[in-house]
Amino acid sequence: MINGLMRQDKCSYKELQRRISGNKYIYLLLLPGLAFYFIFNYMPMYGITLAFKDFMFNKGIGGSPWVGFQHFEDIFSDSKFWDVVINTLQIQLGRLVFEFPAPILIAILLNELPLKGFKRFVQSCMYFPYFISWIIIYSLLLNIFSLDTGVINIILHNLGFEKVNFLVSSWFFRPLVYTSNIWKMAGYSTILYLAAISNINPELYEAALVSGANRFQRMIHVTLPGIQVIALTIFILSIGNMMNGGFNQIFNLYNELVYDVGDIIDTYVYREGIGKALFGRTTAVGLFKSGINLILLLIVDNVSRRISGTGIY
């Protein structure tokens, strides 16, 4: 009935006024959140003007002189900038190749585990690292991979091989990034796939059984198609992540000796911006990244709407 009334008086100013005053406590509830978003998400956008200014500490953001596109000209002609852009893209691409399939494989295999109690135990172990910080994980990695006391080097040494300094090696840095991220995230990421698998109609499995499909055929022809949509959604979401590269992880894992393969846009902006106070220049780098991100996300959102019927948010 209320809906009917609303439709009738849709354009009525009085009705709108009534609905607004009827919801005055709702607006009150909305206020703190809106203030938060304004102060911490929208106010910083003013700082983007730094990308077009020569920042001077004594004059602040507003008072610093404009320099037009000078910072952009500088960064685009700087090979270091392109190095970090390429590193970011390569690392994110590597994540798609190595990290993306891991939870799918694990979910399918978990689904086939016959021992329910053991399955729950495995899941408990695999979900846990999602909740710990990269700083803790670096502490763990130190014991596994360090040169003198790392477990792997002790084993290598005992087997008569030469020790490898994994943590400062450009050769091993990216594999270390991928494997450690799989270790932290793959278990947790299986949750979505397991949910999709549990939504598969059991009749499909029975039909496959009746028509003589063996276990592998059922995995490939029933389970895999059942998780296709969610896999595709996650895949395109990570494409929307292309310019990020995973600051939290990289920043806690990398060091000077692996900058050539490990330095990404965000770590570069942190070092040059916060470390060396090159605010104008690094704001320009950040704006470049945000711009590309925006384009990617709009594309990804559009594709997602077509595939699953809803946008990414």
Add this chain to the structure above:
Amino acid sequence: MIGKSGMKKMAVFDMLNIAFFVLVTLIMIFPFWNVLMISIVDHKVYVENSLVLFPSKLDLGAYRFIFSTSQIINSLKISVFITILGACYNMLLTISMGYALSIKNLPGRKGFITFVLIPFFFTGGLIPMYMNIKNLGLTDTLAALIIPLGINGWYLIIVKNYFGATSNSLREAAKIDGANDIVVLVKIILPISKAMIATFLLFYGVERWNEWFFAMLFINDPDKIPMQKLLRDIIYNFAAGDMAANYRKMTGSHVRSIAVKMAVAVVTVVPIVMVYPFLQKYFVQGVTSGSVKG
């Protein structure tokens, strides 16, 4: 069709699958076990073989030491403080805003939702964010570790969808009885949303406990750094600071800096271990409901 060989193949597959997951479990557990062992084993044992599987000789000196330093105690206090206060602040903002945005006939709702969604697509980037918080005067205050980290947009959307799916009809019924919206939320909606509240309180709590980046950006005062940042300082640069010197003074020749590092790591991870059973009870639900859009 499934012949004898087929059955056997399945059994073999099961065995391999179980073996695979036994291996996975070991890979998941070993690093934590290793850290724990290094933190409690006697130094001589560790020097002889740093691959410690069982503590043949215990030495809890590292723990005695770290709990004798004011630095660790202080950072623990700060972490507990920002975790509890931060998570409550997070919940207050997220629930009030999520509930308000779930009211379907709220004039301006579309605009408010767009206002919340835009930052998902476009942000000012690190430097403008840094300057903003600096300009607000939050540098070197614990407020910098709480106030700017108010709402996780993903959680907000899940909470909004949750309220949208559960509480609109309840609200209308209660409003006919003349209750105002805040009373409806607090007295009627929230008591039936305990599982959702517990889920996000835990998620926010873990986020606040794990916070290190804002501490690195905004806290210079050594008396105000939380555990994660302290652990980072200790792990990456132990020799710096007074800790090593203090420790040498206390223990003579035995500088077990590695044990101290690992003991701090253990102390930092223990709270997560403690809440993990509760987390596990809720997060599967939380994750999957995030993928279902209302």
